[in-house]
Amino acid sequence: MLPLLWHDLEEYAADEAVARIAARPMDHLLATWRDLAPEEIEARLWAAAQRRWESKVRFARHRIAKLGWVDACHHTALEILGYRFNRVGMLKAAGRWPLAVWADAGIGPEEAYATLLAEQAWHLQGVRPLNHPRRRLAAYAKWARTQPDWPGQLRSLGESWPEPGGLTGFADVANARKTCGYAVWLRKGLGRLGAADRVRRPRADNLWGDGLLPLLAAAGPVARASLGQWWSMGWPGDQPDRSRQVLRMLGLGSGRQRPLCWGAAQGLLLAQAEATGRRT
DSSP, X not given: OGGGOSSOHHHHHHHHHHHHHTTSOOHHHHHHHTTSOHHHHHHHHXXXXXXXXXXXXXXXXXXXXXXXXXXXXXXXXHHHHTTTTTHHHHHHHHHHXXXXXXXXXXXXXXXXXXXXXXXXXXXXXXXXXXXXXXHHHHHHHHHHHHOTTHHHHHHHHHTXXXXXXXXXXXXXXXXXXXXXXXXXXXXXXXXXXXXXXXXOTTHHXXXXXXXXXXXXXXXXXXXXXXXXXXHHHSOOOSOOHHHHHHHHHTTSSOSSSSOOOHHHHHHHHXXXXXXXXXXX
């Protein structure tokens, strides 16, 4: 089955470990790092974040190679809108009904939801009403009809992407966001894609971090290193509460000078997964 996989088995194992660790206490990591100097903690998290970024870009590259640009974007967006529990169901929806079908209203969200419900594709226990797959499918249907060529718009947006503000570590995040106009550019980007009123924060932050930025880096209209800095400085998105608490305890996420960011959160999850996840 190896030719059918989107990336190698080791990356699947790492990604699954990160997914599992998100709901697990981080006491092991705290105990391991408790006596480290703040500079060492930040250096380790920064290095873990860069490894996580490169893994996401490799995954996006394989996805584009297997599906092509439009379908890769379509699958990625629906997968992220599925949140943790309904990623599989959303990927089934993406595979069965291409973007053009959604854009032309060839499938409605209620019909798609009911069809996959009959196939037991949805995990509904414990899912908050705002995250219900019926609601997420409706949001994507509106998005696709608003901007049927949103993957093309994303690629075009990449051609004029601004340079980041010289980010070399988490201490630079606040200044880098201000220098490159992060908040304004994110609103502009979502608006151009037609998703501004369909995918709201914090899920929009996950859409950029987990999906769109790695896709752009893999496709090549923007330098991977430049987008990696944008990825690292991003708003933290839907992170587990315990992750936020641990980052603050480690001194990363304490006010305006050192705000919480996507790279630190992703680096923390990967560091914990590398410490405990692959041995379980």
